[in-house]
Amino acid sequence: xxxxxxxxxxxxxxxxxxxxxxxxxxxxxxxxxxxxxxxxxxxxxxxxxxxxxxxxxxxxxxxxxxxxxxxxxxxxxxxxxxxxxxxxxxxxxxxxxxxxxxxxxxxxxxxxxxxxxxxxxxxxxxxxxxxxxxxxxxxxxxxxxxxxxxxxxxxxxxxxxxxxxxxxxxxxxxxxxxxxxxxxxxxxxxxxxxxxxxxxxxxxxxxxxxxxxxxxxxxxxxxxxxxxxxx
Numbered sequence: 001x002x003x004x005x006x007x008x009x010x011x012x013x014x015x016x017x018x019x020x021x022x023x024x025x026x027x028x029x030x031x032x033x034x035x036x037x038x039x040x041x042x043x044x045x046x047x048x049x050x051x052x053x054x055x056x057x058x059x060x061x062x063x064x065x066x067x068x069x070x071x072x073x074x075x076x077x078x079x080x081x082x083x084x085x086x087x088x089x090x091x092x093x094x095x096x097x098x099x100x101x102x103x104x105x106x107x108x109x110x111x112x113x114x115x116x117x118x119x120x121x122x123x124x125x126x127x128x129x130x131x132x133x134x135x136x137x138x139x140x141x142x143x144x145x146x147x148x149x150x151x152x153x154x155x156x157x158x159x160x161x162x163x164x165x166x167x168x169x170x171x172x173x174x175x176x177x178x179x180x181x182x183x184x185x186x187x188x189x190x191x192x193x194x195x196x197x198x199x200x201x202x203x204x205x206x207x208x209x210x211x212x213x214x215x216x217x218x219x220x221x222x223x224x225x226x227x228x229x230x231x
Contacts, residue, residue, distance in 0.1 A: 014048050018056035021046065026065045026076050027167045028132055033078025037066060063163040079168045088165060092209050095157055096142065099149035100189075100205050101198055106148045115141060115190050122183035134182060135169035141186055145193070185211060 022042075025031040037057065043050045057074050060066045066074045079088075107115075118141045125134035139162065146158045185208050192204040 014052035015055045015059075018046060018048060018052055019059050022056060022060055023063070023065060023163060026060070027163060027170055029170060031076050033076055035076040036072075037074040037076065039073060063160070065163050065167070079164050079171060083164075084168050088161060088168065089209055091157070091161060092165065093206055095154055096146070096209065097202050097205050099146045099151055099154045099158075100193070100201055102149040102151050102154075103145045104193065104196055104198070104201070106150055107145070107193060111144065111148055112190070112194060114144060115186075115193070118144070119183050119186050119190060122186060123180070126179035126183055129179070131179075132170060134179065135166065138169055138182060138186070139166050141189075181211075 022031070022037075031037070039050050039053055039057075043053050046053070057066060057068065061068055061074070065077055067077050068074045118137045121137040122134055122141075125131070125137060143158065143162070146155055149155075188204055189208055192201040195201075
């Protein structure tokens, strides 16, 4: 079993801490697709009882990061390129085009400064090859704008798909031929938000999300010609 490089879970809020630890391990690839999550071993490793662990696994299953099987326990799910293309990208385009436009009149100077800071974080992470930090700053950028859109249902939908979006961001980040393209693309998004021209913003948002379909894969395969198993 993969050893989780984490501290034991504190007494308070055990379920939340277990969810956070396992979600991070799954989306970072520390627990790879297909890995079996054995409750007895995980509970011992995390220093918690099996009750909060079971609750955490149920939440991760609702997030689409694990799948449970009768008498077999839980298994980590991957994100296939087919799912990215046919599900996650279309949902993101619809959701983010709407949310980014709604956010335009609500973004203040502090928000724009924070978005610029996140672009700087991406630049530093790209130069240093820190792919996890790059992917996490990418997620934070999009989430800030969606939060500022003040569209409750958009935020609910985003947080439903966000764990799997984070997983494919992290999966693909190391394979970019030019990691600096990621901060450049987000600078373009930020510039469009600052300019405030709705047609230009809609175009940039859609182009930005579609770039993930053209990113190279670590294994060098073309999943659009040979879709993998849905896991």
